[in-house]
Amino acid sequence: MIYVIGNGIAGLSxxxxxxxxxxxxxxxxxxxxxxxxxxxxxxxxAAISQEDSPEIHAKDTLIVGAGLxxxxxxxxxxxxxxxxxxxMEDWGFEFADDLRLEGGHSKRRVLHKTDETGRxxxxxxxxxxxxxxxxxxxxxxxxxxxxxxxxxxxxxxNRGNIDAEKLILATGGYAYLWKFxxxxxxxxxxxxxxxxxxxxxxxxxxxxxxxxxxxSLDGETFLLTETxxxxxxxxxxxxxxxxxxxxxxxxxxxxxxxxxxAIYSEYLAGRQVFMDLTKIQDFEEKFPVFNAxxxxxxxxxxFKVPVFPGAHFVDGGIRVNIRGETNIxxxxxxxxxxxxxxxxxxxxxxxxxxxxxxxxxxxxxxxxKWEGLYVDDGDIINIKLHSGNSRKIEEIRNIxxxxxxxxxxxxxxxxxxxxxxxxxxxxxNEESNAALVSYLTAYAALxxxxxxxxxxxxxxxxxxxxxxxxxxxxxxxx
Ligand SMILES: Cc1cc2nc3c(=O)[nH]c(=O)nc-3n(C[C@H](O)[C@H](O)[C@H](O)COP(=O)(O)OP(=O)(O)OC[C@H]3O[C@@H](n4cnc5c(N)ncnc54)[C@H](O)[C@@H]3O)c2cc1C
Numbered sequence: 001m002i003y004v005i006g007n008g009i010a011g012l013s014x015x016x017x018x019x020x021x022x023x024x025x026x027x028x029x030x031x032x033x034x035x036x037x038x039x040x041x042x043x044x045x046a047a048i049s050q051e052d053s054p055e056i057h058a059k060d061t062l063i064v065g066a067g068l069x070x071x072x073x074x075x076x077x078x079x080x081x082x083x084x085x086x087x088m089e090d091w092g093f094e095f096a097d098d099l100r101l102e103g104g105h106s107k108r109r110v111l112h113k114t115d116e117t118g119r120x121x122x123x124x125x126x127x128x129x130x131x132x133x134x135x136x137x138x139x140x141x142x143x144x145x146x147x148x149x150x151x152x153x154x155x156x157x158n159r160g161n162i163d164a165e166k167l168i169l170a171t172g173g174y175a176y177l178w179k180f181x182x183x184x185x186x187x188x189x190x191x192x193x194x195x196x197x198x199x200x201x202x203x204x205x206x207x208x209x210x211x212x213x214x215x216s217l218d219g220e221t222f223l224l225t226e227t228x229x230x231x232x233x234x235x236x237x238x239x240x241x242x243x244x245x246x247x248x249x250x251x252x253x254x255x256x257x258x259x260x261x262a263i264y265s266e267y268l269a270g271r272q273v274f275m276d277l278t279k280i281q282d283f284e285e286k287f288p289v290f291n292a293x294x295x296x297x298x299x300x301x302x303f304k305v306p307v308f309p310g311a312h313f314v315d316g317g318i319r320v321n322i323r324g325e326t327n328i329x330x331x332x333x334x335x336x337x338x339x340x341x342x343x344x345x346x347x348x349x350x351x352x353x354x355x356x357x358x359x360x361x362x363x364x365x366x367x368x369k370w371e372g373l374y375v376d377d378g379d380i381i382n383i384k385l386h387s388g389n390s391r392k393i394e395e396i397r398n399i400x401x402x403x404x405x406x407x408x409x410x411x412x413x414x415x416x417x418x419x420x421x422x423x424x425x426x427x428x429n430e431e432s433n434a435a436l437v438s439y440l441t442a443y444a445a446l447x448x449x450x451x452x453x454x455x456x457x458x459x460x461x462x463x464x465x466x467x468x469x470x471x472x473x474x475x476x477x478x
Contacts (some may be wrong), residue, residue, distance in 0.1 A: 001026060002367065003154070004168045005141045005191065008037035009118070009353055010335025011170030012125035013084075013360030016091070019132045021364035027129065027136040028091060028156060034186030035172045036313075036336065037353070040118020041225045041289075042108040044357065045350035046081035049099055052107040054078040064104045066453040067325045067469040068204070070341025072104065076322040077342050077351070080358040082240040087361050093124050102349040103226055103255060112348045115225065116289045118353060141171065141190060142428040144198040148423065151330030155428070165330050166367065170197060171362070173336035174437050175208065177393070178311035179401035182214045182223045188393065188430045189437035191337040195318045196436065197385065197426070201375065202474040203339045204316030205437070206444035207455045209347050210406050212259035213275060214310035217297040224275060224290070224307060226349065229253055231286060232279040235263070236304070237271040257346065257454050258311035264406045267308065274304035309406060313352060315343040317445075319473065320373060323366040324359045327373040334359035335446060339469075345453025377472030381447070383440070385425045385476070396434045404442045409458045410449075416442040444472045461467070 002018055004011045006030040014320035015025045029035075031370045045056040057078040060378070062069050099108035113120040129136055140157040144167065153163040174189030175181050196202055213224040213235075225234075229252040237243050247262035248254030255260070263273050277283055284291045318333035320340055322328055323339055326333055334355035342355050391399075420439035424432045450468050451457045 001164070002166045002168065003028060003162070003164050004170060005029070006035065006170035006172060006335070006337070007032065007126070007136060007334055008035040008172055008356065009121055010356035010360045011124070011168070012019060012129060013357050014168055014170065014334060015134050016125060016128045016132065017361045018364055018367065019134050023367065025134050025363065027134060028139050029136065029143065030138070030171075030190070031186050032136070032138055034184050035185060036183055037118045037122045037356070039223070040353060041116060041223055042227065042252065043112035043117045043350050044081075044085070044121075044353040045105065045109050045348065046085045046111060046118045046354055047078060047107070047109050048082045048085060048111070049108060052109050054082070056107060057081070057109060060104055060106050061342065061348045062344075064346050065141040067344065068453065068471060070342030073322055073341040077340070077355050077358050077366065080133060080362060081354045084354070084357045084361045088357070091128060093121070100227070103253070104348045113355075114289065115227070115287055121353070134160060136157050141194060144196055146198045146328055146331075149199065149328055151328055166332070167330065168324070168332040168334060168335075168336050168363065170335045171337045173314035173317065174434065175311040175314055176362070177396055177400050177434050177438055178405065179397045180214065180219065180308050181312040182211050182310045184314045188434045190433045191333065192317050193433035193436040195326065195328075195331065195333065196474065196476060198328060198331070199476050199478075200315065200328055200331065201319045201334070201373065201380075202440060203319040203471050204344075205440045205474065206448050206455045206472065207313055207315035207343070207345050207453055208441065209313040209315065210257065210260040210309045211312035212256055212263055212309045215305050215307050217293070217299070220293070220297070221310075222290070222293050223312075224305065225279025228275070228277070228280065228290070232281070234251055234276050234279065235307070236276055237266050238274070239271060253324055256349075257456065260406055261456065262308065263309050273307055275307050276304055277301045277435065297346050309335060312468060313347055315339070315345070315347055321371065323371060325366070325371060328335065329370060329372060332363070334363070345455060375473065378473050380473040380475050381443070381475050382477040387438075388422045388424045390427070390431050390436050393406040393431060393434055396431075396438055400438055400441075404445055405440065407456055407458050408445055409470050410446065413446040415441050417446060439476050446476075447472055
């Protein structure tokens with residue numbers, strides 16, 4: 001039996017692909033309709049057009065990754081993504097005919113169905129899970145049992161100990177752990193913390209991507225995609241100023257991290273920021289899902305939507321090779337929980353759904369032939385776990401937003417580290433998981449004194465030091 005933890009794009013596509021290839025699979029998930037896939041918007045990047053190629057897609061990915069992407073992973077995902085798209089079509093999924101262009105991509109290569117493509121893919125794969133009679137259970141993974149570096153089983157909240165030789169972690173990231181976020185509350189870093197306690201190697205934890213435009217009307221969080229700005233939406237502060245050009249020549253179409261810092265800076269100066277949709281032609285037709293959201297809250301396109309940048313995606317996580325294998329025999333990690341090296345220091349838009357799909361669909365190719373992770377780059381920092389004060393998730397979200405946020409400095413990062421240094425890392429609960437991954441994020445961010453990709457240090461912006469193109473790994477000190 002192969003156990004898959006998590007039912008986002010990575011877990012679902014792995015389970016469907018394995019089942020279709022004759023394997024017995026069970027999916028266990030903390031919450032049906034939880035995770036990021038369920039709310040993902042834009043689409044999936046794959047070089048499928050005549051004018052495009054995996055090589056060009058790889059080049060774009062490497063540029064955005066700012067010197068820290070792993071070329072093996074980049075070449076693998078960009079080559080395999082078109083095949084994964086074809087597999088989805090063979091399974092019966094219908095993409096829209098047009099390919100979209102997104103920031104950082106030099107070609108039109110973003111496949112979509114509606115303006116809520118993550119949800120479309122989720123619904124489709126959940127339908128396949130049902131059709132194939134794959135059991136899907138709502139339960140929470142608490143810990144993993146490992147002996148002599150070999151997986152022996154795992155423990156869930158409701159079922160206790162389960163023996164297992166193969167476990168696929170697909171539990172997503174932890175961007176919910178910032179006060180302002182685009183993520184659902186399921187994404188608290190459980191899989192990363194649990195795997196680390198069991199001895200898995202982590203990497204790239206300092207790199208957290210913030211999306212510039214998130215809103216929350218009556219507490220319902222909604223991500224306002226880049227396409228809105230591409231179609232004419234503008235940003236205004238509460239003085240009515242179109243401020244984005246002060247920060248970048250492309251104004252509202254500046255790269256994600258620059259626009260996030262611009263909006264954040266307006267807030268720091270005491271000004272609120274709004275998105276004005278009135279210049280978008282055929283808004284209702286082009287953005288039906290966002291229009292429905294506005295309607296649900298009694299608004300329409302004339303409403304000035306308050307926006308703020310929110311933590312969106314974590315580049316780092318459980319280090320794996322291109323087969324999804326960790327350094328613990330029998331333990332796999334795929335999707336946002338993993339660190340394949342594809343994203344490096346920053347993620348190219350629409351590459352994460354592609355990554356989850358490629359690693360999920362290709363699982364049957366590797367599941368019976370273990371090779372294991374081999375690491376040949378970077379610096380490894382050993383970490384000792386300790387018990388300590390329990391911290392509420394809300395408290396952690398405030399600490400991270402204030403101290404490990406969009407613009408980072410030594411004092412704030414040290415403060416976060418100090419707080420987490422006396423926090424509980426060893427209990428099998430979300431609070432402890434959240435404290436542990438936040439500690440490692442602050443630790444890596446403090447260690448990386450330069451600005452690179454989506455990690456921005458206020459005192460050392462864009463220092464170009466070749467020696468610094470090193471990956472930071474964390475391993476468990478036993
Ligand atoms: C609003 C939004 C829009 C996005 N738009 C795009 C886009 O257009 N294109 C793109 O490429 N990327 C996009 N992203 C990023 C992308 O959606 C995610 O990186 C991707 O969906 C992650 O998929 P996943 O399968 O790894 O994890 P998720 O989809 O996050 O699923 C994680 C699963 O793990 C389960 N889980 C968590 N902890 C436990 C536990 N302890 N025990 C059991 N189960 C657990 C959860 O219930 C959930 O089912 C977007 C993200 C957000 C938030």
